Amino acid sequence: MNNSRKNSEPLKRIRSAWVLYALLLVNVLVILLIIYFVIGPGDAGDDLVEKLSRLPEWRPTPWPSMPLPAEIAGCYSLSFEKWFPDRGLRQETSLLAVPLRIELTTEPEQEGRERWFIMRPAPGVEPSIHYYASWHITSERTILLIWSTGGSSLSVEMGPSGRDLWGFARTRFDYRGNAQITRVSAKRIGCRDKQEK
Numbered sequence: 460m461n462n463s464r465k466n467s468e469p470l471k472r473i474r475s476a477w478v479l480y481a482l483l484l485v486n487v488l489v490i491l492l493i494i495y496f497v498i499g500p501g502d503a504g505d506d507l508v509e510k511l512s513r514l515p516e517w518r519p520t521p522w523p524s525m526p527l528p529a530e531i532a533g534c535y536s537l538s539f540e541k542w543f544p545d546r547g548l549r550q551e552t553s554l555l556a557v558p559l560r561i562e563l564t565t566e567p568e569q570e571g572r573e574r575w576f577i578m579r580p581a582p583g584v585e586p587s588i589h590y591y592a593s594w595h596i597t598s599e600r601t602i603l604l605i606w607s608t609g610g611s612s613l614s615v616e617m618g619p620s621g622r623d624l625w626g627f628a629r630t631r632f633d634y635r636g637n638a639q640i641t642r643v644s645a646k647r648i649g650c651r652d653k654q655e656k
Contacts, residue, residue, distance in 0.1 A: 509638070511543075511640050517627050517640070517642075518627075519601050519616055519617050519618030519624075519625060519626035519627070520618040520619065520620070520625070521599055521600035521601050521618050522600045522601075522618065522619055523600075524600070525596065525600055526596060526600065528565045528574075528576060528596065529565055531563060531596070531602060532563050532564060532565045532576075533562070533563060533647060533650060534560065534561065534562045534563075534581045534582075534647070534648050534649065534650040535560070535561055535562075535563065535581075535623075535624065535645035535646060535647055535648060536559065536560050536645065536646045536648050537557070537558075537559045537560070537561060537615075537643060537644070537645050538559075538643065538644045538645075538646070539555075539628060539641050539642075539643050540641045540642045540643070541641060542555075542630075542639040542640070542641045543639060543640055543641060544639065555613060555630070556587055556588070557587050557589070557592075557606050557613060558580035558581065558584045558585070558586065558587055559584075560580065560581035560584045560648065561578055561579070561580060561581055561584075561592075561604075561645075562578070562579050562580070562581045562582070562650055563576065563578055563594050563602075563604075564576055564577045564578070564579065568591070568593040572593075572595075574595050574596065575593045575594070575595045576593060576594055576595065577592075577593060578592040578593050578594045578604055578606075579592065581648070581650060581651070582650060582651045583651060587606065588608065589606040589607055589608055590607055590608055590609045591606075591607055592604075592605065592606045592607075593605055597616070600618075601616050601617060601618045601626065602616070602617050602618075602624070603615070603616050604616075604617070610632075611630070611631060611632045612630070612631045613628060613629070613630050613631075614628065614629055614631065615627070615628040615643055617643070617645060620644070622647050623644060623645060623646045623647055624644065624645035624647075625642075625643075625644050625645075626642070626643060627640060627641065627642050627643060628640070628641050628642075628643045629641075
């Protein structure tokens with residue numbers, strides 16, 4: 460009896476060691492999956508940003524009926540929250556460095572796209588490095604603002620919030636791996652006379 464108990468002790472220890480090893484392996488795999496999908500590699504992070512941008516809590520509230528461009532046109536002060544995932548890009552980084560005071564005009568853009576209008580820095584504000592900046596009203600009764608360098612872009616989709624606008628911004632790079640998303644608000648402000656500079 461004592462012999463069989465002695466013989467089973469090492470087996471129990473081996474079994475316990477394998478259970479602990481399996482639990483440790485599962486924990487490591489879970490941590491690796493979290494890192495893979497949230498922090499990187501880039502493709503997984505890009506996919507996560509894409510999924511987030513479709514969630515209801517990220518979607519801007521649409522206008523009740525299709526708005527006219529003249530109702531939206533004017534000057535706004537933009538405010539960006541913290542970017543997610545944090546890729547170490549600061550707001551001053553060239554792609555993210557859009558003018559924080561903008562003017563949405565009703566002037567058609569020159570790229571030949573129908574119902575797209577010129578977006579420019581508000582009077583007195585320095586322009587950014589972006590090749591073009593334009594906006595339009597989407598079929599979902601929201602507005603889409605886009606700044607582009609030709610390869611990479613920053614887009615903002617917004618809807619009404621009283622007199623102001625609210626929505627989300629996201630980056631799109633000409634290489635995968637650096638997509639980010641954040642919430643953004645736009646407060647309507649007066650446009651100074653264009654001669655004031």
